[in-house]
Amino acid sequence: MRKWLYYLFFVPFLFVSCSHDKGYDYLENSLLGIFSKQENDEYISKQLEKAIKLKNKEAFALSLVYLEGNSEEIFDKYLKKSNGYAEYFKALLLKKQNGSENEILELLESSAKQGFSKAYYVMGDIYENKLEFSKAQEYFKKGKEAGDFLSLRSYEAGKNMMSYYEKIEALNKKMTAGNISKDEKKELGTLLVERTQYAGKAYDILKDFLAENYPPALYAKAKVLEGDGKNDEAIKLYQDTLFKNKYYLSAYEIAKKLADENKSYETALLPLADVKSDEILINSYMGYLYENLGNFKEAEKYYLKAVAKNDIDTMYYLGKMYETQNELKKAKNMYTKAYSLGSSEAGERLAFIYENEEQSKNTSQSETLKNKEAKKILERLSKNDISSATVTLSSYYPKNSNKVRILNLKAAVDQYPEAYYNLGVYYFNKKKNKKAKFYFIAAKSTGFDIGEFYEAFLKN
Secondary structure (H helix, E strand, O other): OOOOOOOOOHHHHHOOOOOOOOHHHHHHHHHHHHHHHHOOOHHHHHHHHHHHHHHOHHHHHHHHHHOHHHHHHHHHHHHOOOOHHHHHHHHHHHHHOOOOOHHHHHHOOOOOOOOOHHHHHHHHHHHHOOOOHHHHHHHHHHHHHHOHHHHHHHHHHHHHHHHHEEEEEHHHHHHHHOOOOHHHHHHHHHHHHHHHHOOHHHHHHHHHHHOOOOOOHHHHHHHHHHEEEOOHHHHHHHHHHHHHOOOOOHHHHHHHHHHHHOHHHHHHHHHHHOOOOOHHHHHHHHHHHHHOOHHHHHHHHHHHHHHOOOOHHHHHHHHHHHHOOHHHHHHHHHHHHHHHHHOOOHHHHHHHHHHHHHHOOOOOOOOOOOHHHHHHHHHHHHHOOHHHHHHHHHHHOOOOOHHHHHHHHHHOOOOOHHHHHHHHHHHHHOOOHHHHHHHHHHHHOOOOOOOOHHHHHHHH
């Protein structure tokens, strides 16, 4: 059953906090029992259930991962009694077990009606995987309106693609009904290759056209081969479809390999320039390559071509480039646009810039961060379970505040290394050395650098 984290250290004690927030006390006991491997599954299950009884969302998440199939029994006890958490996490469990889709969707609907907006995103994702994009967008829109950040991003990204998605839906219905023509089947497979991430589904459709050396069919086969670890065969197909057909997706794959594996950014530009494509993917990647070559004017030109087509990722990349060039006004504008469309990464960078501006105006030596706009962004992202934002948010509270402990416990459940470190510092400041050492060891076990001071502390 113990399939979570396996740390190679031994802690011969458990802790019971005097915090008034008992849900997090029990959650922490569960974590410590798992980490130390000192307590049995029965003890950990009881601690998790005590936290679950108090509607602690993180305890539901930890139960799903740690207790695996045994978590269903606990979830069942709290259906209709936990703000939708029990339904949501039971649905995730059934999804993992390839359970009944109808039951999964019913659970998610119930979760959403009880106010847990993340359920809308999962429903949207289920329908998107079935190529029912219009239905998926309905759920993403509901999630967006209910405040779910993943739904926001999926909805905004989907809006740009709906003309393609509607065509895919229509053709897929014809294929399901068995009355699709050869040309329509080829069109469906091509749309799946070029406008979705479903290369496997595309290959199932396009493999009938391999004999005619149809580029999207060969590309789809290459992606499947790559997924099976047959990289050399995949690269040969990418090369063939680039040199013989100037296929833009193959150009991207080859350029990416040259850049990632050899750092050959200048050489990587050649296949992209050769295909002369105005696709978002090509323009955005050319921007990335020029940026790495230090040609920021050309990088900006290509990034802006992709931004003009509302590509959220490219907005973030361009914002980062502006930030590194100290063009902070431009960076803020780009991050703001990307954040408004659902980029959590852009939101975090925007908060960082706001806070830096605050610090430059503020000469006090306060240990806590202060900017209200930055905190507002981080609170929104933390509410949506973005662990990095949750950890940063903890810096807005006094170092001995229980809020620091709670926020870092939330991120610790998500196995975020800095959260372990912050908990170590929290307990060090509280002069609870055993707990502090425990968390520093946990942070170190993930490869996190705790610094010379705390390294020395561990040796005492």
